[in-house]
Amino acid sequence: MRPWVLSVCVLAGFGGGGGDSAAPGAGAPAQVTRPVTQSDAEIAALLYSDRQRTPDGFRLDAAPTGYEQVTTLHLAGCTDDWNEALEWSETAAEDAPSYANLVETRTDPRFFEFNRVTNSPVYTLVRMRVYRCAFFDPVADTLNARPLDAATVGAFAEYQWQFTPYNNFGNVVLERATRESAEAIEHTLDLATLTRAADGAGCDRVDVIAWRWRVRLPTGAVEIETEQLWQFGARFRDGASELCSG
Numbered sequence: 306m307r308p309w310v311l312s313v314c315v316l317a318g319f320g321g322g323g324g325d326s327a328a329p330g331a332g333a334p335a336q337v338t339r340p341v342t343q344s345d346a347e348i349a350a351l352l353y354s355d356r357q358r359t360p361d362g363f364r365l366d367a368a369p370t371g372y373e374q375v376t377t378l379h380l381a382g383c384t385d386d387w388n389e390a391l392e393w394s395e396t397a398a399e400d401a402p403s404y405a406n407l408v409e410t411r412t413d414p415r416f417f418e419f420n421r422v423t424n425s426p427v428y429t430l431v432r433m434r435v436y437r438c439a440f441f442d443p444v445a446d447t448l449n450a451r452p453l454d455a456a457t458v459g460a461f462a463e464y465q466w467q468f469t470p471y472n473n474f475g476n477v478v479l480e481r482a483t484r485e486s487a488e489a490i491e492h493t494l495d496l497a498t499l500t501r502a503a504d505g506a507g508c509d510r511v512d513v514i515a516w517r518w519r520v521r522l523p524t525g526a527v528e529i530e531t532e533q534l535w536q537f538g539a540r541f542r543d544g545a546s547e548l549c550s551g
Contacts, residue, residue, distance in 0.1 A: 341479040349539035349546040351477045352499045359478045364463040373427040383438040390435035394419040415440045448525040455483040462492040462518035475499035491519045508538035508549040
């Protein structure tokens, strides 16, 4: 079985707390109630500066220091067999353009981790991870962790965010909230995404969206949906962001 990969790449020395990643279509109606505290001008400033991609308290998986680059990969589907996970890691290393030597292993309640190091083209730590089926089955889209509560679902959704295009320049998590019902637990990330103007001189488009991770009770089935909340125009000029209308 050849492992499929979800990855996140972090360059050492750079900060930033930074699926269905397609940009929402234009023209969706704005909601009456604004779900975030930031003004449009403040949202634009966050996007262009890239100084903080997540709000305070967001659960981030900090990359180790001492490397020029750190890359985290999730391999295959899931397994609860450490030896099988190691085999998938070795297969991925052999298939890579440059073989990375295994230097450390770690067992987490969520996954098995195999740390590998390569010196070409730069000194890189590759953290290969395989989900434990007892935690999450990405093929069946089922969260098997128990108990299924708001804390578990919130931490799961915020961890998954790190392996999506939303954890890149031009994206910021403005707020998040968890809602519980008898049928499901839903963790919503309110995001802003920046789409550059086609001609490079006009107004860029900012979409504010609700990205919902819903986990059904009691099965743990995971559902993801995106809803556009509103959009506005902005641009970066003379070293500062500003709003514009077209």
